[in-house]
Amino acid sequence: MLLAGCSTSSAGPIGAAPDRVIAGPQGAVGQFVVECGFDRFRADDPIVHPGDAGASHLHQFFGAHDVAADSVAERVRGGETTCDQRADTASYWAPALIGADGPIEPTKAVAYYRAGPDVDPLTVVPYPPGFMIVAGDHTATDAQPTSVVAFGCGTGGARTAEPSECGVNGITLTITFQDCWNGVDVRSSIPSQPALHVSYSRSGSCPSAHPVSIPQLQLAIEYPATSGVDPATLALTSGDIHSGHADFWNTWDEVKLRREVERCITRDLVCGVSG
Amino acid sequence: MFEQRSSIGVANVIAVLAIVAGACGGVDDVATPDPASNSSDETGSTSEPAPEPASESVDDTEATDVATTAAPTSQADASAATTEPLTDLGDDGIRSVPGEYATIQGAVDAAAEGDMVLVAPGVYVEAVDVETDRLTIRGADRDTVILDGELELDNGIRVLGASGVVVENLTAMNYTNNGVFWIQATGYRASYVTTYRTGDYGIYAFDSVQGQIDHAHTVGSRDAGIYIGQCYPCDALVTDVISANNGIGFSGTNAGGNLVIVNSDWYNNRVGIVPNSGSYELCYPQRSTTIIGNRVWANNQPDTPAIATALLAQGNGILVAGGIANTIERNRVDDHDRTGIGLVPYLEEFPNDDLPTEEEWLLSCDEFRLLPTAIPDDALLWDSYDNVVRDNVVSNSREADLAIASAGGDISTFRNCWSGNEFTTSAPLELQNLAPCDGAGAGDWTAGDLNVARWIGEQAGLPDEVDWREAPLPALGPHDNMDDPDTAPARPAVDVPSTIDLDAITTPELG
Numbered sequence: 001m002l003l004a005g006c007s008t009s010s011a012g013p014i015g016a017a018p019d020r021v022i023a024g025p026q027g028a029v030g031q032f033v034v035e036c037g038f039d040r041f042r043a044d045d046p047i048v049h050p051g052d053a054g055a056s057h058l059h060q061f062f063g064a065h066d067v068a069a070d071s072v073a074e075r076v077r078g079g080e081t082t083c084d085q086r087a088d089t090a091s092y093w094a095p096a097l098i099g100a101d102g103p104i105e106p107t108k109a110v111a112y113y114r115a116g117p118d119v120d121p122l123t124v125v126p127y128p129p130g131f132m133i134v135a136g137d138h139t140a141t142d143a144q145p146t147s148v149v150a151f152g153c154g155t156g157g158a159r160t161a162e163p164s165e166c167g168v169n170g171i172t173l174t175i176t177f178q179d180c181w182n183g184v185d186v187r188s189s190i191p192s193q194p195a196l197h198v199s200y201s202r203s204g205s206c207p208s209a210h211p212v213s214i215p216q217l218q219l220a221i222e223y224p225a226t227s228g229v230d231p232a233t234l235a236l237t238s239g240d241i242h243s244g245h246a247d248f249w250n251t252w253d254e255v256k257l258r259r260e261v262e263r264c265i266t267r268d269l270v271c272g273v274s275g
Numbered sequence: 276m277f278e279q280r281s282s283i284g285v286a287n288v289i290a291v292l293a294i295v296a297g298a299c300g301g302v303d304d305v306a307t308p309d310p311a312s313n314s315s316d317e318t319g320s321t322s323e324p325a326p327e328p329a330s331e332s333v334d335d336t337e338a339t340d341v342a343t344t345a346a347p348t349s350q351a352d353a354s355a356a357t358t359e360p361l362t363d364l365g366d367d368g369i370r371s372v373p374g375e376y377a378t379i380q381g382a383v384d385a386a387a388e389g390d391m392v393l394v395a396p397g398v399y400v401e402a403v404d405v406e407t408d409r410l411t412i413r414g415a416d417r418d419t420v421i422l423d424g425e426l427e428l429d430n431g432i433r434v435l436g437a438s439g440v441v442v443e444n445l446t447a448m449n450y451t452n453n454g455v456f457w458i459q460a461t462g463y464r465a466s467y468v469t470t471y472r473t474g475d476y477g478i479y480a481f482d483s484v485q486g487q488i489d490h491a492h493t494v495g496s497r498d499a500g501i502y503i504g505q506c507y508p509c510d511a512l513v514t515d516v517i518s519a520n521n522g523i524g525f526s527g528t529n530a531g532g533n534l535v536i537v538n539s540d541w542y543n544n545r546v547g548i549v550p551n552s553g554s555y556e557l558c559y560p561q562r563s564t565t566i567i568g569n570r571v572w573a574n575n576q577p578d579t580p581a582i583a584t585a586l587l588a589q590g591n592g593i594l595v596a597g598g599i600a601n602t603i604e605r606n607r608v609d610d611h612d613r614t615g616i617g618l619v620p621y622l623e624e625f626p627n628d629d630l631p632t633e634e635e636w637l638l639s640c641d642e643f644r645l646l647p648t649a650i651p652d653d654a655l656l657w658d659s660y661d662n663v664v665r666d667n668v669v670s671n672s673r674e675a676d677l678a679i680a681s682a683g684g685d686i687s688t689f690r691n692c693w694s695g696n697e698f699t700t701s702a703p704l705e706l707q708n709l710a711p712c713d714g715a716g717a718g719d720w721t722a723g724d725l726n727v728a729r730w731i732g733e734q735a736g737l738p739d740e741v742d743w744r745e746a747p748l749p750a751l752g753p754h755d756n757m758d759d760p761d762t763a764p765a766r767p768a769v770d771v772p773s774t775i776d777l778d779a780i781t782t783p784e785l786g
Contacts, residue, residue, distance in 0.1 A: 025557045086428065155625065156650075269435050272475075
């Protein structure tokens with residue numbers, strides 16, 4: 001399945017990136033927020049390399065505890081979690097950030113769930129159980145749109161394609177996921193092309209190939225202060241510093257997820273802020 | 276850093292009261308049996324007699340590790356099953372828990388606007404969502420009606436966009452986010468509420484107006500005991516509260532406009548009362564909070580949980596960080612490692628919007644949120660302007676009892692004033708002569724001025740954050756109840772804040 005339509009603009013195909021960088025003061029639009037501690041590094045990818053332990057580049061995992069290539073949703077859901085609320089047993093992972101001494105252990109990941117930009121919150125429905133989604137291009141060697149993959153400092157709004165010196169605040173890697181779904185597939189039909197069933201809204205509307213509005217997950221991975229480290233020496237385990245991406249596996253408690261989507265996104269209420 | 280959950284450090288008060296909570300360590304809406312009943316739960320841990328009042332069950336301040344009997348997470352959603360009354364006691368507008376409904380959430384879901392949910396003593400492992408206007412949730416006894424998040428559930432009571440909701444006469448503890456939380460409410464009141472050990476705030480009103488928080492006791496919040504944020508005008512009153520052993524006693528980011536904080540105690544926090552501006556939430560700058568007749572002491576506590584702002588600001592009593600036109604009068608402030616009453620800049624290194632103009636200071640929050648935002652390239656320095664510091668008694672501050680500072684700005688132009696304060700030290704020196712509130716000032720603003728940027732460099736040498744789940748906390752002790760909790764009619768929050776005679780408030784004594 002091809003993405004609907006193509007464009008010659010630098011933003012890539014229509015639906016390949018949000019209309020704009022999603023940043024700015026919290027409190028403006030409805031959201032719910034979960035903060036998840038770092039769980040572990042592991043070279044597994046249950047979405048792209050299911051069942052194939054060690055087949056991936058090194059990932060940093062957050063949320064559900066001990067997720068691996070052979071994990072199954074029924075066992076992950078309701079299990080242990082690193083998140084600050086027990087009901088979020090979803091799994092979040094991304095390539096590890098590499099410094100001179102190897103992988104840099106992140107402090108936490110903050111998951112923001114909102115309606116996509118200009119999308120009518122009333123149209124947003126929860127992800128189906130077991131939903132799998134990947135945002136960002138792990139093969140990229142040039143800058144991706146900062147509306148999809150971006151570095152910043154702390155909770156600041158500035159977004160850049162490469163990390164910069166952040167002083168005591170620490171680097172943040174932010175990945176913004178797709179907010180439109182084909183309404184059928186819980187995962188892409190081709191594991192190596194893991195985003196075929198989803199895309200980004202454009203001007204507040206989802207494309208006909210992916211007509212269902214789902215929450216837009218923005219995952220902000222925070223690192224400890226790296227004062228003294230030259231940001232230009234940092235890399236990602238997926239390759240180039242521009243190869244940022246992240247994976248989300250919906251193994252949330254389904255009752256709680258539905259409640260948060262309905263009460264915070266649909267009703268456009270700010271159910272929490274992080275900072 | 277959040278995965279250690281095999282045993283839970285809790286104070287003795289919880290150990291005694293959490294007698295049946297072990298089976299319900301899961302998602303919200305999971306019912307905890309009435310401790311007074313003889314029923315047993317799924318895991319076979321039996322109920323015991325109704326708990327004694329918390330105050331009689333503790334006599335020390337040591338936290339105790341209690342191995343829980345937590346069963347695997349239950350996925351049960353009890354609310355659907357409990358919206359029908361267990362016992363039909365007639366439609367008197369009072370929904371009794373557990374008499375008529377097994378859970379607080381069940382009673383809330385069944386309630387009509389203006390109803391009261393009356394909760395009997397017991398431990399309720401629930402995260403209650405409220406979407407019904409003018410609902411009252413009342414505990415029959417403040418110290419023994421306990422909502423317990425068991426360090427896993429997010430909010431004790433979360434009020435989502437509903438108006439006039441009251442929470443009173445109960446305790447909420449061990450929630451990963453907040454004890455009691457109002458979101459976008461018009462009309463709210465928390466009275467005689469105790470919160471203990473919470474991952475963000477004890478009592479929190481966000482983007483909410485026309486509120487009152489009275490007779491609260493908030494202990495052990497990682498961020499702030501009480502937080503009123505993102506409102507202008509807020510039209511809110513905080514009175515007769517005690518906030519201790521939190522990262523911050525009171526936080527008021529971008530909040531003000533008839534926001535009155537009076538007659539309350541703030542002590543043993545990292546930092547006491549902190550109105551501040553920042554572009555990370557809307558409706559900046561912080562403006563027009565009135566702080567009168569409070570006792571603020573010993574906010575140097577080294578073993579509390581704390582966010583980064585509290586770590587940077589630790590050792591200050593009343594600290595206005597980039598705030599505008601606040602009134603600070605007749606407070607008693609004592610024993611702080613840095614300043615008693617400080618007006619300082621708030622450095623926002625990585626902002627989300629540019630500084631508002633002085634014209635924009637006049638905008639209401641509703642008007643402000645219509646403005647476009649623009650992320651600047653450089654850090655923001657929010658300075659403190661137009662504040663009035665008068666007739667306070669400030670003592671034993673290690674850097675200065677009264678202080679004003681910037682980081683490059685000309686503090687002589689910020690239009691703050693000081694008069695009638697009893698104090699020993701100020702930075703700069705002779706502050707009441709430099710900028711009196713009732714006439715022209717004169718003198719040297721650079722003599723003895725405070726280098727506040729130094730605090731950033733010193734932070735690494737100060738006590739670091741203590742995990743909020745494990746921080747040692749004092750026992751709560753006994754609390755006054757509201758009057759006649761069993762019989763007083765519900766009083767929805769349609770008449771708040773109460774009118775208060777500010778002129779009648781005198782500077783309180785310590786001890």
